Amino acid sequence: MAVRNGLKTDTVDIREVFRHVSPYIIRQWKEVCLELGVQQHEIKQLEATDFTPCPSQLAFKGLCLWYDRVGRAASRECLGVALNRCGLRRAEEEITNLESRKPERPTSSRPTSSRPTSSGLHSHRTQYARRLKSANLVRRRQHQQTGGIARPNTRCKSARSGSNRARSAKKRDSYSEEKSCEISLNMKISQVSLGSEDDTGSQQTKRDLAERFYDVIIQKKEQFCWTLEAAIDIRDVKVETITRGSMCVKCTCLTLGALESLNQMFKSRRLSAVCQSVFVTDRILELVGAKSVKLDVTIDTDELDASREVLLSRKFKECTLVHPADTLTTPTDYPSLDHIPVTADVVVIEKDFDVVGWRMRLSAEVETVRHRYTCFNDSIDLFIRTLQIIMPIGKVAIESLSDVIGLYSHLVGSSSLSSGMRTDLVREYLSTVNSIRILVDDIKAKSCQASTGDESDDDYQIMTCLISELQDMLLPKHVFEEDISVLDRRVNPAEKPFLGLICFVPLLLAKLSTVLYTLSAPEVSK
Incomplete structure (x- = not known):
């Protein structure tokens, strides 16, 4: 840090930090860049496009890609x-050493000098122009050789503008961290097998075995x-740490798409x-000394809803450029109907099925x-x-889910559109x-166990229908129904082409409520 006019400014160019750190991350530079x-x-x-034989130079250019994305917020x-998350302690120490090498310069007043003559002034200007031209030539040559990012010469700007940029960068970093939401995966052992033939261990023995299992996981929590x-394989979901009680995995969701992908993964039991x-x-x-261990995973619904509301309220106008944290999780392949999946998992029904508890859930x-x-x-x-802007020419209405999915595919496939649109909506x-859809599949799979199964029962037939x-209705090609009776408000004239789309979810919820009412009938639940 240097002191100019009583203000501290950062004299270490971030590219210089990249050059000093690059030799220490040549084996894990990809992980650092992804992080x-x-x-x-x-x-x-x-x-594919870089053919430099020096690994540190490739690592340097990878870090410059990060600078390209966030600019002065880097x-x-x-x-x-x-670097800390990737376990690169030596590279962290190099950053600390680089900061300690820059001494504090005391504030010095400008020495007074006599006004130069016109000939001397012309000579000084000529020398300054030559030095400036030479410096620009050297900087351009270094930029071509190292792949560094050309930045305008800011030496002539005041220290006040530099400090303002530093403050704005800090605000942007803290803002992006504030928008990332933490989700806790609570795990506990529901079943333990000791491995003996009779498997008649006491409850205290199984409890000690469970504690030993938790301790082994905590000891190797970074690896896990x-x-x-x-294994989760969702781009914007980061597993931060694992804590006790019984065992809690802290995950950070950077985008609404990542949060919903994790939620769907939890609901489908994957x-x-x-x-x-x-x-x-x-x-x-x-290590534990057990034959088998079964884990139960739960997510707090209140925590999930709070995180969803925070991420859903984010506006793209909060930043001028699309930061990686503002980009939705794109499907692995090109978006299609298959990426709004129908759960195909087999639903296992317990022997002692709690019908009342299931209906309440x-x-x-x-x-x-x-x-x-x-x-x-x-x-x-x-x-x-958003839908009006991205609708193709000649299409006047959205008639089915396939139309919505097609528009979403077009939206995330076009960088020029997604950078300014609320793709998260x-x-x-x-x-x-x-x-x-997941709720309907669950009801269909377990309704047979929750009912008498008598086909002559009217309530059972109504529920089946x-x-x-x-x-x-949940099929992609099903045409939307325009039933305004399910809406609690008046429809604007501009919403007329999207009336079926607006009524679709309220209509599904109304029919779901009817199914729940039918399930609670005595003839069905007896």
Whole structure:
């Protein structure tokens, strides 16, 4: 840090930090770049187009990709956090050493001098012009050789503007961290097998074995964090740490798409299967001394709803450029109907099925979806405006879910459109529909156990017809119904081409409520 006119300014160029750090990250520079928000395809493109034999030079250019994205918001603090997460302690120390090498310069007043003569003034100007031209030539040559990022000469600018830029960069970093939402995956052991033939261990023995299992996981929590993050395989979901009580995995969701992908993974029971395969391995069972361990994974719904509301309220106008944290999670392949999936997981029904508890849970989930759509409905005008802008020429109305998915595919496939549109609103609408789809599949799978199964029962037949009708409505090619009786407001003339789309989710929720009412009938639930 240097002192100019009583103000401290950062004299260390971030590119100089990149050059000093690059030799220490040559083995993990890709992981560091991904941690900083550089996209995978950008790294592959850099490797394909760069033929430098020096690995540190490639690492330097990878870090410059991060600078390209965030500009002056790229700071040593953010780089240090990424290096810490990747376990590169030596590179962190190099940043600290680089800061300590820059001494504090005392404030010095400008020495007084006599006014030069006109000939002397002309000589000084000529020498200054030559030095400036030479410096620009050297800087341009270094830029071509090192792949550095050309920046305008700011030496002549005041220290006040430099300090303002530093403050704005700090605000942007803290703002992006504030918008990332933390989700807790609470895990506990639900079943333990000791491995003996009779398996008649006491409850205290099983409790001690469970505590031993938790201790083994906590001792190797960094390794398990990396393994679980790779197994979840959602770009904007970061596994931060694992804590006790019984065992809690802290995940950070940077985007609304990542949050909804994690939620769908949890609802479809894929998240439980992933956690089971990551934490319960043969090596862990051998260390613990157990034959088998079964984990139960839960997510706090209040925490999930609070995170969704925070991410849904984010506006693109908050930043001039699209930061990686503002980009939705794009499907692995080109978006199509297959990426709004129908859950194909086999639903296992317990022997002692709690019908009353299941109905209460269904009612709570329906109310959660209803509240979620109510929050989304506050932004319905912006959602309709987004669809109006991206609708192709000649198309006057949206008739089915396939039209919405096609518009979403076009939206995320065009960088010029997605940079200025609320793509998260379209994704939120489709995710809400998918939540209803999962509920309908669950009701269909377990309704046989919750009912008498007598086909002559009128309530059972009504429930079966309603479930079949809901499944037909959720088909991508099903034409929307314009039923304004389910709306609690008047429809604007501008919303007429989207009337079926606006009525679709409220109509689904109304039919779901009828299904729940039918399930609670004595003839069905006896």
